[in-house]
Amino acid sequence: MDPNTIPEIVNNVSSYNIASTQTNTLLTVVLGLFVAWVAFQQYKLSRAKFKLDLFEKRYVVYKATQKLLTHVLQKGDVDLDELFEFRGKTQDAIFLFDKKIPEYLNDIDGKVLKLNTLRDQLEGIPKxxxxxxxxxxxxxxLLSITKELPKLKVVFGKYMNFKEWK
Known part of the structure; x- marks a missing residue:
């Protein structure tokens, strides 16, 4: 072997090691960026899933309230079974909304219970x-309860709005 070729071979190997190190560094950075992007996408997906789950739970409360009010307005009356069903479906409202909604639901509950009580008192009383x-x-x-159904969308609206999910 020619003694002049040894430094040339060492030089080529050294260049190869530098290029290999730079390539590894670049691949590591690209892979790290990709992993960060995937993690961010997972974060966005988890956040959207949480919002959807919260919406679904809030929607149950909204529909139970709507159902009770609609029943009262159609029949002019309510059975305790319907009131208990309403209470069962809205009992978690305290955890799903700020305090305005549970207070609103308690107000509706009180009015409907009072309506039931008045109906019971009327039975058997002559003219x-x-x-x-x-x-x-x-x-x-009943007039007071009648005003609640149109207000329902306004009261629940801020909690049920998809536009704020972006």
Whole structure:
């Protein structure tokens, strides 16, 4: 072997090692960026899934309220079974909304329970001033409950809006 070729071979091997190191570094950076991008996409997906799950739970509360109000407005009355079903489906509202919604639901619950109580009091009372007063109270309560159904979308709207999910 020619002694002049040895430095040339060493020089070529050295150049190869530098190029290999640079390539490995570049691949590591590219792989790291890809992993970071995938992690960010996973974060966005998890966040969207959380919002969807929260929406679904809130929607159950909204629909239960809508169902109760619609029933009361159609029948002018409510059974305790329907009220208990409403309570069962809305009991988690305290964890899903700020305090405004649970207070609103308690207000509706109170009105509907009072309506049920007035109906029970009317049974068996003959025509009299007391019956007329109870009927008047029941009418006022029904008018008050009637105003709640159109307000429902406004009250729940800020919690059910998909536009804020971006």
């Amino acid at each position: 009299s001033d007391i019956r007329s007063e109870l009927c008047g109270n029941m009418k006022q309560l």
